[in-house]
Amino acid sequence: MEVIFKVIRYQDNHGSSVQSYTLNVEPANTVLDCLNRIKWELDGSLAFRKNCRNTICGSCGMKINGRSALACKENIGSELSRLSKISYSSDSDNSEIIPEIIIAPLGNLPVIKDLIVDMNPFWDNLEAVQPYVSTDARNIPEREFLQTPEQRSLLNQTGNCIMCGACYSQCNAREVNPDFVGPHALAKAQRMILDSRDTDTNSRLDQYNHETKGVWGCTRCYMCNEVCPMEVEPMEQISKIKQQILQQKDDSSSRAIRHRKVLIDLVKEGGWIDERKFGLMVIGNYFRDVKGLLSIAPLGLRMLATGKFPFSFEASEGTEVVANLINSVQLETKSSSSLAN
């Protein structure tokens, strides 16, 4: 079958352009097989990374029809069938149309040439979470650190990460927040927390709790879970760190924790949120954070001026039911976490 590959090419001083290549391919060919043929048979100047051809090294990450993936894992047949499910055509007979596959470099990283991106920001963000088992405060055993099979099995899922960058490329939070370290780094952070040999959990939780650089920067868009070729499920790992932070740290330790705790307290108290108190408690830290209070003062004044500031609060009629519901969930969570411990 014929397929047109539209490759987004980029070269310094020339910006980006789209170049089309038509190949005769088999459905079982991988996208990497096709890129190799383009390079070997049609255009030796096309640049892309590859190594193992086997979903091991993580080198061949790129965007295939907008989805970050490994070129050596995706084959033409499954890619075209995915496309046919998401594209709508009013033309009932499109057997004459040659299918197209659009290939672009990974997102959220500067492009060096064609499909090759500069991975330095990716590695720097990984480094920022201290992705090494701590050796401080440990007595180095004579030969090695032993783990039970159960302790080792806790690391299986996060240990599968091959650092391909697909999650980082697809991360919406990373796109708008240059401080956010990214899903790959936080999945690794959870791997460190789970490691029985690491003694730094407490300081790690403080570090990952820091404003929107760590776990609170994640907007839970699910994209990292969706694209990860190794089923690391970075978003689930981030949620596990959040749970641990919420259990172990009090609400003075970060605005993000106050946000969650105050929200639940206010809904329990009035069935819905009393907006007047919310900002004062979360951003103003119960009147202790003067800088925070000053930062929301202009908004309060604008609301007053436009008649949008609520002077009174009326509790919801269903407050009791809502409060009972929250209490039951909290009780259930508490007992299941004490069982797990």
Ligand code: SF4
């Ligand atoms: S779930 Fe969070 S970490 Fe994952 S892609 Fe979305 S914003 Fe990024």
Ligand code: SF4
């Ligand atoms: S978590 Fe998955 S998508 Fe992200 S770098 Fe690791 S293997 Fe790639």
Ligand code: FES
């Ligand atoms: S070439 Fe190694 S993962 Fe694709």
